[in-house]
Amino acid sequence: MKIKKDDEVVVIAGKDKGATGKVVKALPREQRVVVEGVNLIKKHKRANPAGGQQGEVVTMEAPIHVSNVAIVEDGKATRVGYRFEEDGTKVRVSRRTGKDIS
Incomplete structure (x- = not known):
């Protein structure tokens, strides 16, 4: 998966x-990412009288498919490629500008 945790991304498809936003969590097996402030859902938490906990409705971010987001570089969306250094390390590269992505 070409998008990792702490990457700045833009949503390119869907309701948002x-x-x-910033990638909070990457889920490579499901090919999904959780982006802060994007794809917000309301989750109803059940009350637990034994634990003294009251029921509530919590707003939280749901995962979004990785194909619906793109990395932001200089304020614009860009695709990600790879390049191998002389020492054999793999580096992510912006397809738009050719610069390395940290």
């Missing part, structure tokens, strides 16, 4: 199209 155009929204930007």
